[in-house]
Amino acid sequence: MASAAITLAAEAPKLSAANTGFMLICSALVLLMTPGLAFFYGGMVRVKSTLNMLMMSFISIGIVTILWVVYGFSLAFGTDKGGLIGWTSGWVGLSDIGTADLWDGYTIPILAFLVFQLMFAIITPALISGALADRVKFSAWALFVALWATIVYFPVAHWVWGAGGWAFELGVIDFAGGTAVHINAGAAALGVILVIGKRVGFKKDPMRPHSLPLVMLGAGLLWFGWFGFNAGSWLGNDDGVGSLMFVNTQVATAAAMLAWLIYEKIRHGAFTTLGAASGAVAGLVAITPSGGAVTPVGAIAVGAIAGLLCAMAVGLKYKLGYDDSLDVVGVHLVGGVVGSLLIGFFASGKGQSEVQGLFYGGGLDQFWKQCAGVFAVLGYSLVVSAILAFLLDKTIGMRVPEDVEIAGIDQAEHAETAYDFSGAGGGAARTSVPAAVGGASKKVDA
Template identity: 90%
Template sequence: MAPAITLAAEAPKLSAANTGFMLICSALVLIMTPGLAFFYGGMVRVKSTLNMLMMSFISMGIVTILWVLYGFSLAFGTDKGSFIGWTSDWVGLSNIGLTELWPGYTIPVFVFMVFQLMFAIITPALISGALADRVKFTAWSLFIALWATVVYFPVAHWVWGTGGWAFDLGVIDFAGGTAVHINAGAAALGVILVIGKRVGFKKDPMRPHSLPLVMLGSGLLWFGWFGFNAGSWLGNDDGVGALMFVNTQVATAAAMLAWLIYEKIRHGAFTTLGAASGAVAGLVAITPSGGAVSPLGAIAVGTIAGVLCAMAVGLKYRFGYDDSLDVVGVHLVGGVIGSLLIGFFASGHGQSTVEGLFYGGGLTQFWKQCAGVFAVLGYSLVASAILAFLIDKTIGMRVTEDEEITGIDQAEHAETAYDFSGAGGGSAARTSAPATADTDAKKVDA
């Protein structure tokens, strides 16, 4: 009798379809950072608009260079003690073949690298919303470089890197609930506890100056988030990426509606800011959980996140921390909610066979999620506070009080977002004295 012949499994081959899909997803994730800039830029006062835009845009420059030099190697290189990675051949992206595949997948290493780069870019940009109106641009730029190195790159390895402790434990984070949103939200809280409140916090009106910009920004975020979430499966050969795409839409819609209903009951109006904030809360919450839950589960995740995040944004007034644009209330709280609810709503029919409590799986996965959530939260909070403290004691984190009152745009960038000197046009504008125009601009900036 002839011996049985065992055929070796066929090695993955480069897929042009998956490669093209992932390049498109990478571009979608990149557009989220300008979207975030508009979202935050519309929420601040006129005198801080450009600074808010620049705090997001500068991340696109700094993090890109760091990622090429050593960030990708630290986050996804060969594991070193379950805490960090390192592959020397990836330093400067050297010695990577153009058609070399990411292990176990059908896309090139370069494609995976650039997709993850876009995540690394937007994560520190998220922090900026908590620091509006009061941080030196040089100090912020230095903070981004240090924070990405000390916090983001290691945490990305914990959660997504082969050999990372959270990855090996079985913590589920499909697209960044812990590594991105809890990480950024906890960092924001750590920094604002160090640098303090804005001048006039809880005394002066600090309303958004342009709600149309806020809505534009939230629309770009919603659009780009499909690449952020669906792309994180690195292909769609088995339908999981499609499930994530559907759940992203469903949870976002549910969260927006839930926030608006809560807002109407609590404050008596349906606001555009509430609609935009609710949508972002839903996007945040479904990011870690969307590959593990059903569409009905996504409705539950979005609804719970919409209500709890709407409640959480008011905590800054109760506890006295000045989270300017509700990064803690939306990203930290939303990330925690989405990550922990996996332990209840995981259906066992998505990215894995893991089942949550409501599907007969007990609380095993819930406790794993708790480990990932609170480890990232604690590490990011403490490390970020230390970095902010060190920068504050060396070059200083804050602009002067006079510069903050006058306007950080003029102080840090020598520009203003809007030119009011020619407002109205026609003969009236030509005959108006320059002093009058300057006075009007100062009134609006204030």
């Protein structure tokens, strides 16, 4: 009996300083993605909406952080209640979580896991904001974030990742958030814009990005932070799966960027910086659910397919008449669906699990499981988000007045402008010089 006890004690997980440090670094990388998203979106709007776009991302950091501590973590990862939601009363306010308490089955503290997952909860509603640019009251947006995180994100996170969640138990594969983050946010974006309507001048006025350098900076920060987003989701670095995910993240992103650029060169005649940035994000989105299940060659396929389909999808808003300002639906919803469903074809059985897709002899069993997860999340988020937007619009109002939208939402909502040209020689400088004839002084352009 003594020897058996010693064996069991030796097998019990112990806190790993290396894995804990790795997860804290990954958490910081994921947090960096939200400011990166703010710059990415901020550069894509017109100059009069820049600050509002930045603030729509930053406010999510504040609101979701507090909600996560108070009850969000318990709802998402607490003891399962019917496969739909979690709840552990001792986690409310994080009151009963000790500094050395380990996440079940892992070598990292619960605190490390919860702060990593907090960063996912922060960026998901921020992703929605890109579809609503130029026209939403900031106070209404802040309230929407709080309600949406509570009613949509926390339950969906439990479905997909929580022990006992119905999608988790079904065997739906979502390594780092294809369903819980990207499909969730993209479907929500579509639901809200169908309720609040189009921007003034949609399809009539030019609405070009005001700063492509900002867009590229934001895309670079997203790409960088995404390594923490994806590789960190294995919750450790012991068996090489996190390294596979890291490699696949890079590979798929590169493939998607190239595919997008090739498509737009053929379709529109140019390789654009906006296309490069958007293609990279499409690849990052698509590999997020699938990267732990596919080989690097499979990641090339996933990225290339996503880059092509997302590039084609962004034009649908003009054909179908919905105003998705910054292509959240075209990139995040479509990219998330593509990446999640392709697991059913490209899962190799050599990564995060032994599950094999159709192309590796596994049949279509996993594909149908992926369909169940994808369309359940899509439908739930779309409907509930539309209802939330409708209720807010009918009570406090979701949109700014038309004259504010035309003049610029930054000054009205934030009492600031993104760029101050008053001291930078905004007009032609003029000076007084002696007249060449007649001795009188006159004004001439400098």
